[in-house]
Amino acid sequence: MNKTYEPKDFEHRIYDNWQKKGYFKAAPDKNKKPFSIVMPPPNITGQLHIGHALDCTMQDAVVRYKRMKGYETLWLPGTDHASIATEVKIVEKLKSEGTSKEQLGREKFLERAFEWKEQYGGRIVEQQKRLGVSCDWDKSAFTMDERCSRAVREVFVKMFNEGMIYRGNRIINWCPTCKTAISDAEVEHESTDSHLWHIKYPLTDGSGEIIIATTRPETLLGDTAVAVHPSDIRYKSYVGKTLRLPLVNREIPIIADEYVEKDFGTGAVKITPAHDPNDFEVGKRHDLPIINILNDDATLNENAGVYKGLNRYDARKKILDDLNSLGYLVKTESHLNNVGHCYRCNDTIEPIVSKQWFVKMKELAKPAIDAVKKKEIRFIPKRFEKAYLHWMENTQDWCISRQLWWGHRIPVFYCEKCGKATASIDDITACPQCGGKVHQDEDVLDTWFSSALWPFSTLGWPEKTELLDYFYPTDTLITGYDIIGFWVSRMIFSGLKHTGKKPFSDVVIHGIVRDDKGRKMSKSLGNGVDPIEVIENTGADALRIALVSGISAGGDIKWSSEKLEGYRNFMNKIWNAARFVLMNAEGCTIKEIGSFRLTLADKWILGELFRCVKRVTKLMDKYEIGLAAAEIYDFIWNNFCDWYIEFSKTALYSDDLERRNNVISVLMYVLRETLKLAHPIIPFITAEIYNELPNKDAEDIMISPFPENVGIVTKAKIIRSSFNAELAKMRSVMEVIKNIRAMRSDMNVSQSKRTALYIKPLGNNKALVKSSLSYIEKLACGSSIELVDSEPQGKNVTVLSTIAEVYIPMNELIDKDKEIARLKHELEVVESEIARAQGKLANEGFVKKAPTALIEAEKAKIVKYEEQKNTLLKSIDNLN
RNA sequence: GGGAGCUUAGCUCAGCUGGGAGAGCAUCUGCCCUACAAGCAGAGGGUCAUAGGUUCGAACCCUAUAGCUCCCACCA
Numbered sequence: 005m006n007k008t009y010e011p012k013d014f015e016h017r018i019y020d021n022w023q024k025k026g027y028f029k030a031a032p033d034k035n036k037k038p039f040s041i042v043m044p045p046p047n048i049t050g051q052l053h054i055g056h057a058l059d060c061t062m063q064d065a066v067v068r069y070k071r072m073k074g075y076e077t078l079w080l081p082g083t084d085h086a087s088i089a090t091e092v093k094i095v096e097k098l099k100s101e102g103t104s105k106e107q108l109g110r111e112k113f114l115e116r117a118f119e120w121k122e123q124y125g126g127r128i129v130e131q132q133k134r135l136g137v138s139c140d141w142d143k144s145a146f147t148m149d150e151r152c153s154r155a156v157r158e159v160f161v162k163m164f165n166e167g168m169i170y171r172g173n174r175i176i177n178w179c180p181t182c183k184t185a186i187s188d189a190e191v192e193h194e195s196t197d198s199h200l201w202h203i204k205y206p207l208t209d210g211s212g213e214i215i216i217a218t219t220r221p222e223t224l225l226g227d228t229a230v231a232v233h234p235s236d237i238r239y240k241s242y243v244g245k246t247l248r249l250p251l252v253n254r255e256i257p258i259i260a261d262e263y264v265e266k267d268f269g270t271g272a273v274k275i276t277p278a279h280d281p282n283d284f285e286v287g288k289r290h291d292l293p294i295i296n297i298l299n300d301d302a303t304l305n306e307n308a309g310v311y312k313g314l315n316r317y318d319a320r321k322k323i324l325d326d327l328n329s330l331g332y333l334v335k336t337e338s339h340l341n342n343v344g345h346c347y348r349c350n351d352t353i354e355p356i357v358s359k360q361w362f363v364k365m366k367e368l369a370k371p372a373i374d375a376v377k378k379k380e381i382r383f384i385p386k387r388f389e390k391a392y393l394h395w396m397e398n399t400q401d402w403c404i405s406r407q408l409w410w411g412h413r414i415p416v417f418y419c420e421k422c423g424k425a426t427a428s429i430d431d432i433t434a435c436p437q438c439g440g441k442v443h444q445d446e447d448v449l450d451t452w453f454s455s456a457l458w459p460f461s462t463l464g465w466p467e468k469t470e471l472l473d474y475f476y477p478t479d480t481l482i483t484g485y486d487i488i489g490f491w492v493s494r495m496i497f498s499g500l501k502h503t504g505k506k507p508f509s510d511v512v513i514h515g516i517v518r519d520d521k522g523r524k525m526s527k528s529l530g531n532g533v534d535p536i537e538v539i540e541n542t543g544a545d546a547l548r549i550a551l552v553s554g555i556s557a558g559g560d561i562k563w564s565s566e567k568l569e570g571y572r573n574f575m576n577k578i579w580n581a582a583r584f585v586l587m588n589a590e591g592c593t594i595k596e597i598g599s600f601r602l603t604l605a606d607k608w609i610l611g612e613l614f615r616c617v618k619r620v621t622k623l624m625d626k627y628e629i630g631l632a633a634a635e636i637y638d639f640i641w642n643n644f645c646d647w648y649i650e651f652s653k654t655a656l657y658s659d660d661l662e663r664r665n666n667v668i669s670v671l672m673y674v675l676r677e678t679l680k681l682a683h684p685i686i687p688f689i690t691a692e693i694y695n696e697l698p699n700k701d702a703e704d705i706m707i708s709p710f711p712e713n714v715g716i717v718t719k720a721k722i723i724r725s726s727f728n729a730e731l732a733k734m735r736s737v738m739e740v741i742k743n744i745r746a747m748r749s750d751m752n753v754s755q756s757k758r759t760a761l762y763i764k765p766l767g768n769n770k771a772l773v774k775s776s777l778s779y780i781e782k783l784a785c786g787s788s789i790e791l792v793d794s795e796p797q798g799k800n801v802t803v804l805s806t807i808a809e810v811y812i813p814m815n816e817l818i819d820k821d822k823e824i825a826r827l828k829h830e831l832e833v834v835e836s837e838i839a840r841a842q843g844k845l846a847n848e849g850f851v852k853k854a855p856t857a858l859i860e861a862e863k864a865k866i867v868k869y870e871e872q873k874n875t876l877l878k879s880i881d882n883l884n
Numbered sequence: 885g886g887g888a889g890c891u892u893a894g895c896u897c898a899g900c901u902g903g904g905a906g907a908g909c910a911u912c913u914g915c916c917c918u919a920c921a922a923g924c925a926g927a928g929g930g931u932c933a934u935a936g937g938u939u940c941g942a943a944c945c946c947u948a949u950a951g952c953u954c955c956c957a958c959c960a
Contacts (some may be wrong), residue, residue: 268959283957419892554897573922584919749926755915849940
């Protein structure tokens, strides 16, 4: 093995080998239980960012874990055509080339889009591979490939024929930059400082006026009424009269509607049905005309009269100026206003009445709500269930048409003769009713319409494929909380509706990656972290474990370079530990655990390993990858490296070949099992080291069996003991060593100075102490160690522990007064402990109600501390 | 306006069914001891946001308050 950890040297090679061997491939196998995950398809617009890296790492950890656990595991990857996002980018590119999509025409434009897909979709896949993701690339899907498109058509036609999809003239969210309708979910609301303008509308009969308050004066041009509350006495007499709209001079009615809040503004509201969702509803109730004043780029149209051609912001200014100079503007108040923005381009969206396609949601939502309420689908962590239910229960009909070219073109054909609209899975040229010529709808579907079908369209639905039969419903979905509404909920109702089955059982939600100051990573802040750059510098494993550590319960994760460095160091630690074990294995025979006598330390490390396996298994089953990583980190560093490897050195450096064989066998076993335990999280380094092991239990670590949580498992047997007794014993030996080290450090004794140690076992610990002498001598800087019955003659330093007292001749160290002071301090501590325990036992309530085990434990502590107190008093006395 | 979550060491976070406050990083001290200075050994550091309550016992359960974060929502 290389002396230093250089991930660049092997990550590519390891990954290529996995691919060559076909380990990622999944195929129905009746003898195995299936486990499947579909990957949330990244958009083809960009490149892998740190959020994807987190998403992929979590999925890969789960997938690798399940695969090692013996499941036939499918992780199905793919990419999303990302209708708007991609089209916007391509349009930008065309613009920079001095052309436009209109100039190009639909067909050529789509050619360009597919070229784009090849280029950028491919790049993301390459980047995912660098991360080590183990998905079945042969089954890669793309939301616009034949498979998925077929499913989209099937679903659309079915729902169209059932009346679940309808076309209607309704108010929708219009993005003037993307020049398309977007769904409610795609609008982000933002509080914005604005004004509330009070405008005077005169009565046509000249008998007075009404003052309305508005945040959008420019839409005045489209007003078709003014509304007041029916019970508002201020305006009661006005209802039914008409007003003359300023600037436009149109006569509009005063109507009464409950929608109006009496206490807000002036209690009178201008009604613009074409440009406000509420006004649209009011308009429907009162049968008001709808006057659209905007073009699709949000400039004013011919309905705006003299304001025609202005953009909406200039129009507002001009209209306010005009109102002011004509004396209509009576007051301007400041006002905090909620403004909707496009989630893609962030432009201010305009509510506009327009003819669009919608999916009826009410009927779809109900089973989707029930499935979660009945726990058929579980959210992890649970709190996201509420977010989901709330979203689902309040969802409005879903606007699915987009005025774009890149996407699934709506499969509806209009007859030019009889006007009939026909939805068809295959393109048609003639009207099925009258045989007339037809033309297809120009719009495409919302990109989420196809991703909603992802868990089953990718498996071949609507065909009854073997894959679908075996792997669907999928098991787990892992994604960020930001797309629960967009995606997760839509997959749930789509799956239930079209396959009759839930699409997955567990929805694991994680947070987003933020920078070290807790800010979202964004291009404008320039605080993004490029995963590929990190991989180049520190390796994929360090990136993976750094991402996954500290993430728990769906919370956001803060990224910091210190953290990354910490885990890079951990990788180095693993590397060197493995190197140590392998180096010392030369000339040794590796034996099966159980075929030779285990020492106390052997049993201890095996016990710790077993505990670690149990915890990691439990955590992985709960998708707590971060906490599992912490357990592994702790075991490897604090138990295996800091203690067991150190213990093992006395045996390894001895001349006794059998002892060496035994200890190297334990080292090798623990190393192998630990690598397997860690493999799902840090696949590369574990694979590279595993390949070097003489005791491999599989061709490759990724297809080796995950450590069992029933005990220590070898080919020869399963040792079910958890070694609890040995764990406790060894820990008390370690306490002796730690106490001696602490004392030495306290007394400023240099590490290289070795001393004689006299050790007096306490209670019935003689055998334990006797068997641990060599460990204590080696790890507590002893030059010699001797078992004694009492404190040796002369002046000594006394070190107290639970199982033994250790004496070190004073002359070996330095200062008598210092030692007395130290002992006095310890005496204080011991006395306060006695007082604490006594106080507890003096509490009547405690003695009466606390569990007996707890009371006994307190009593035992008093006995122990009293003993220590006596020793300390004697030692102090002896020094004086 | 409604809902959710968070508040534990200087920083990032653990803390299972209530039973003596933990880790990593940072800081300080001492160490190149034949795996690792990307390392080893040791140490300091906390009113568990605040105020009440339940309990023999509360970081943990209940109530209120404050601060932060996020989601949802049509008062123009």
